[in-house]
Amino acid sequence: MSEPPRFDRGHTDDLMSFLAASPTPYHAVANAAERLEKAGFRQVAETDAWDGTAGGKYLLRGGAIVAWYVPEGAEAHTPFRIVGAHTDSPNLRVKPRPDSGAHGWRQVAVEIYGGPLLNSWLDRDLGLAGRLSLRDGTTRLVDVDRPLLRVPQLAIHLDRAVNSDGLKLDKQRHMQPVWGLGEDVRDGDLIAFLEETAGLPDGSVTGWDLMVHPVEPPAYLGRDRELVAGPRMDNLLSVHAGTAALAAAAGRGSGLPSIPVLAAFDHEENGSQSDTGADGPLLGTVLERSVHARGGSLEDRARALAGTVCLSSDTGHAVHPNYAERHDPTHHPRVDGGPILKVNVNNRYATDGSGRAVFAAACEKAGVPFQTFVSNNAMPCGTTIGPITAARHGIRTVDIGVAILSMHSVRELCGAKDPFLLANALTAFLEG
Structure with missing residues (x-):
C-alpha cells in the first residue's frame, strides 16, 4: 500500500461549505459546476x-450533473471510469397549492419526499x-436561508404517553410547518413572498420546485473536533x-x-425513475x-462500455453504539475507518468479487x-443507484461510500x- 495521505482538514471544511450552500439538488449541481x-x-x-x-466538459439538467474529462490521445473505444452519486435527500417539499392554515396560524402545505x-x-x-x-421560460434559484418555518411538536402535556408509547406522526396532519399568523389565508402569498425575495416582478413565477431545509450550519463535534454534523450528507458528501x-x-x-466521469443524479430517494435519475x-x-x-462507431461504444467501471458512492451505516445488535455481528464499519465497500448477494448492491478487487486496488x-x-x-437491505447503473448500461459497478x-x-x-479519505480513493480510481 502507498503511504497514507496526510489528513487535510481543508477538504472537510470545504465539504461543510458545500453542504451549507446546497439546500437543494439544483443548488448542489450549480456549486459542483462552479x-x-x-x-x-x-x-x-x-x-x-x-x-x-x-x-473537461459538463452538462446540467435540473438537479443532475454529468461531467467528464477527455485526455489527449483518447481513442473512440477508450473506456470510462465513473463515479456515480445522487444529489437529492429526504425532505419536505412544497405542494402545488402551498398556502394553508387554521386557527390563526399561516402554514405551508408540504409533501413528504423520500x-x-x-x-x-x-x-x-x-x-x-x-x-x-x-413566465419567460427561464428558471431562477432561490434560497431563503433564515428561520422562516417550523414544524411545532405537540406539548407533552397534551400527549402524556409520548415517552412510553413512542411518538406517532401522521404525515398529512402533523408535518405542515407554520410560517406566520393570520386568519385570511390567500392563494399566492408564499410565491409572492418568494418573488419579492428574489427581486422578481409580481406574477412572473408560473412554476416551482421548492423544499424545506434546516438553517443550522454544519459543525465540527467532539472533544477533538473529530466528527462532523450536518444536513444532506446522504449524498452530497x-x-x-x-x-x-x-x-x-x-x-x-x-x-x-480512461475517461474519468462524474454522474450525480437526482431522485435516488424515490426510485431514480425520471429524466434526471439514474x-x-x-x-x-x-x-x-x-x-x-x-x-x-457502435462497435467502439460497445468496446468502451465493456471496459468501463463505475463506483456508486453513497453513504452507508456505521455501527451504532446504542443499537449494535441491528448490524451484522462480523461487519461493524466505524467512522474514520475509511470508505466502506457495500456487499449484498441479492443485488441490492452491485458489488461482486471482481468489483471488490477494483476498489481494493484504488484504495x-x-x-x-x-x-x-x-x-x-x-x-431489510437498502439499495443505491449501483444496481440500476449496472443493469441499465451493462457496466461493471461497485457500491461504496462513507x-x-x-x-x-x-x-x-x-x-x-x-x-x-473517500476523495483520495476516488481520485486514485479515476486516474486508473
Whole structure:
C-alpha cells in the first residue's frame, strides 16, 4: 500500500461549505459546476453538436450533473471510469397549492419526499429553497436561508404517553410547518413572498420546485473536533468528493488510460425513475455521444462500455453504539475507518468479487484503508443507484461510500477524516 495521505482538514471544511450552500439538488449541481469551472471544465448544451476535443466538459439538467474529462490521445473505444452519486435527500417539499392554515396560524402545505426521519424535522428553524420557473421560460434559484418555518411538536402535556408509547406522526396532519399568523389565508402569498425575495416582478413565477431545509450550519463535534454534523450528507458528501476527485484527475492531464466521469443524479430517494435519475437515459446518452464525438462507431461504444467501471458512492451505516445488535455481528464499519465497500448477494448492491478487487486496488494506490458493510440477515437491505447503473448500461459497478450515523435525519453524523479519505480513493480510481 502507498503511504497514507496526510489528513487535510481543508477538504472537510470545504465539504461543510458545500453542504451549507446546497439546500437543494439544483443548488448542489450549480456549486459542483462552479468548482469544475475553476478546474478548467466548460459547460456543454445537450442541444448543441459536441466535438471530441480533449478537456473537461459538463452538462446540467435540473438537479443532475454529468461531467467528464477527455485526455489527449483518447481513442473512440477508450473506456470510462465513473463515479456515480445522487444529489437529492429526504425532505419536505412544497405542494402545488402551498398556502394553508387554521386557527390563526399561516402554514405551508408540504409533501413528504423520500423516507425522512420525520421526528428530526420537529421544532427546528427551517428555511425554504429551490427552483422558480418564470413566465419567460427561464428558471431562477432561490434560497431563503433564515428561520422562516417550523414544524411545532405537540406539548407533552397534551400527549402524556409520548415517552412510553413512542411518538406517532401522521404525515398529512402533523408535518405542515407554520410560517406566520393570520386568519385570511390567500392563494399566492408564499410565491409572492418568494418573488419579492428574489427581486422578481409580481406574477412572473408560473412554476416551482421548492423544499424545506434546516438553517443550522454544519459543525465540527467532539472533544477533538473529530466528527462532523450536518444536513444532506446522504449524498452530497459523495457529490463533493466526486467533484474534487474529477478535478484532481483532470489536473493530471495526459496519460490517463480512461475517461474519468462524474454522474450525480437526482431522485435516488424515490426510485431514480425520471429524466434526471439514474434509471433514465442521461448517463447512457452522454457516454454514447462522447464516443461518437471522437469518431466512434457502435462497435467502439460497445468496446468502451465493456471496459468501463463505475463506483456508486453513497453513504452507508456505521455501527451504532446504542443499537449494535441491528448490524451484522462480523461487519461493524466505524467512522474514520475509511470508505466502506457495500456487499449484498441479492443485488441490492452491485458489488461482486471482481468489483471488490477494483476498489481494493484504488484504495491501495491511494494509501487509504477501507471497510466492508453487509446488512444483518434479519434486517431489510437498502439499495443505491449501483444496481440500476449496472443493469441499465451493462457496466461493471461497485457500491461504496462513507459510514455515517443518523442517515435520513435532518442532521447526519460522520467522521471528519472519512470524506477526505473517500476523495483520495476516488481520485486514485479515476486516474486508473
